Amino acid sequence: MTAIACLRILFTADGESAPGDIPKHKAQGVADAFLKARWRAPRKCGAVAPLAFVLADHNVEHLDPTEVQGLAAELEKVLFPGRPIGQIALMTFEGDESAVLQFAALSQKELRGLLAGEGYEGEPGRVHMITADSIEPLPSTREEAAALAAEKAKAASPATVAPIAVQPAAEAAAPVPAPAIVAPPKSAAAVAPEPPPIIAPTKATPRAGPAIVKPAAKVEPPPPPPETGWWGIYDLVEGVFVGARIGMRADLVGPPPEDDAKLLKRDLIALTDTQAALKTAPFGEIQVPFGFWNLTTPSSQDSYKSRLSRYPLDQQPRLTATIYCTPREASIGMLQQMRAFLKGSFARMDVQVADPTFPIQGMPPELVDTITLVLNGESEHDRLKQILKFVERKAGYVSKGVEQAVANVTSAVELEACRAGGIARVQGPAVTDLMDKPVAGPEGAPLALAQSAA
Numbered sequence: 001m002t003a004i005a006c007l008r009i010l011f012t013a014d015g016e017s018a019p020g021d022i023p024k025h026k027a028q029g030v031a032d033a034f035l036k037a038r039w040r041a042p043r044k045c046g047a048v049a050p051l052a053f054v055l056a057d058h059n060v061e062h063l064d065p066t067e068v069q070g071l072a073a074e075l076e077k078v079l080f081p082g083r084p085i086g087q088i089a090l091m092t093f094e095g096d097e098s099a100v101l102q103f104a105a106l107s108q109k110e111l112r113g114l115l116a117g118e119g120y121e122g123e124p125g126r127v128h129m130i131t132a133d134s135i136e137p138l139p140s141t142r143e144e145a146a147a148l149a150a151e152k153a154k155a156a157s158p159a160t161v162a163p164i165a166v167q168p169a170a171e172a173a174a175p176v177p178a179p180a181i182v183a184p185p186k187s188a189a190a191v192a193p194e195p196p197p198i199i200a201p202t203k204a205t206p207r208a209g210p211a212i213v214k215p216a217a218k219v220e221p222p223p224p225p226p227e228t229g230w231w232g233i234y235d236l237v238e239g240v241f242v243g244a245r246i247g248m249r250a251d252l253v254g255p256p257p258e259d260d261a262k263l264l265k266r267d268l269i270a271l272t273d274t275q276a277a278l279k280t281a282p283f284g285e286i287q288v289p290f291g292f293w294n295l296t297t298p299s300s301q302d303s304y305k306s307r308l309s310r311y312p313l314d315q316q317p318r319l320t321a322t323i324y325c326t327p328r329e330a331s332i333g334m335l336q337q338m339r340a341f342l343k344g345s346f347a348r349m350d351v352q353v354a355d356p357t358f359p360i361q362g363m364p365p366e367l368v369d370t371i372t373l374v375l376n377g378e379s380e381h382d383r384l385k386q387i388l389k390f391v392e393r394k395a396g397y398v399s400k401g402v403e404q405a406v407a408n409v410t411s412a413v414e415l416e417a418c419r420a421g422g423i424a425r426v427q428g429p430a431v432t433d434l435m436d437k438p439v440a441g442p443e444g445a446p447l448a449l450a451q452s453a454a
Helices: 024-038 065-079 097-104 108-115 142-159 162-173 177-182 184-191 195-208 260-278 298-308 313-318 332-342 380-391 394-400 412-420 449-453
Strands: 003-011 044-049 052-057 088-094 126-131 134-138 228-235 240-248 285-291 319-324 348-353 370-374 403-407
Touching: 003 024, 003 065, 003 097, 003 108, 024 044, 024 052, 024 065, 044 097, 052 097, 065 088, 065 126, 065 134, 088 097, 088 108, 228 260, 240 260, 260 285, 260 298, 285 313, 313 319, 319 332, 319 370, 332 348, 370 380, 380 403, 380 412, 394 403
Parallel strands: 240 285, 285 319, 319 348, 348 370, 370 403
Antiparallel strands: 003 052, 003 088, 044 052, 088 126, 126 134, 228 240
């Protein structure tokens, strides 16, 4: 039971900004920070496209439009303080994961088509147009829009068409035709010329059935958004971005699958998208995910090899293999085999753990380069405790020559806790949003709370 929706922001007001307004080009960052403050854990939210945010709630089947309306009213006050309502509108789309992400890719023009009740060329879902003072359901697909238009036309037809159709029938039953037969005998010849006026109206009959029933021209649906995005990696000591890690957009709205076959499929998508990114993203370290258990399976290793064989050798120095789902008592022998398997394509090996008390003391020096703690507590208090336990073991990491890093950092408080504990590298929503491309340089990333915290 999970409700997943895409929330799109539409600017309904034209003209110049008034004093105090948030500029439109900054609305993305302001709206993102606002939603994360209001849409609290365990519910999830995240930006997936410009002015497009995915909201998820695992405890309900459908989102409450009135709650979203409250968000619209509050957000409007933030973006346009002192202005009358009506400056923005929120459009929500509820459906399955693929439909939600497809809706996120619609252009503002396509959204306005939905707003006009025309539907769109995509998967069906529940659409609401929400402003600070109204909630209006809308058809999602063109088929639904056409059916709704037909229903409205049918509902309107009795007032206009029915009287015309019924009256001739009543006259046929009345005694009116009788005089028409009896009166003409005196001038039968005069009756003969009468047919032309009767025929003439038939020439106009094509107007009665215009192009209303014509099917709309086929419009190609928008391409779905990419399945992957990029998290910026920030160095708290140096105060700069050092690279990016590829991630799955689906993780913004739900937990990753547990089945190894599904995890392998995700890894292969990430490997393919990373290969493409290497051609256009010349800056920084690139982290690529591998499932721990898939790295121990010969068939999965073969699948990895087929993708890695395409990687350019000159990019190896900037590539890091990140191993997720690592058990607390990971076999040293397995980790050694993984290092040997990956070293041909990756210069560094990072191991992600969920337990801050991971037993680093039993690990041989130089086996791994980094241990990354992935924060997973539902409350900020729980997550801060995880950070504290992790940094308490810093001396053990230093003695092994292993760096500590923290992922899934979601607040400025967690960011500051990492800084105070001597954690150098951090990543997560408090550092950057999930981006379409890797960071382009030490200073370049949107929504970088790390920069303001530095």
